[in-house]
Amino acid sequence: MTNYERMIQLVDDIFAAHHDSNQLDVDESVIAQLKKLHPNTVSELIEGDGPILWAIIIPTTESLMTEFINKKISESELLNLTPIGIAYDALYLCSVMILPEYRNKGLALNTTTQAIQLICKQHPIKQLFVWAFTHEGSNLATKIAHQLNLPLLSRQHEGK
16 A cells, blocks of 8 residues: 555544544545645655655634534534634644654654644744544644643543
């Protein structure tokens, strides 16, 4: 399998977004919408025959962040309700996917942190938030928040 096929499989294994209406099902139209918010919302590292890392960050408002954290809106609603062309004050660490053989090398942390720093140059970000699906995702979000010295809030999964 190519890196691209492996990444698609990894996304499906972890998120299975097409089975959960609360999750954002990322396609070309979603990527275009994200890039309207800021060009650094989507990051990708390519090695060999395709991507080895994908990261998605959604800049938004603290009020929408609160609604999302409190399970009043879904990921799709978070994106769709976020206005274009305003000053964003919160960042949603939506997803970071990396192929297993590239993990634990700092690539996810560095790539995501760099993208956030570029967004912060244009927006007064005061808060990060996450809905972690794995222990590794939760750890990465904590490291990012620590490195950027920003508070981190988490949405809990059903039953937690």
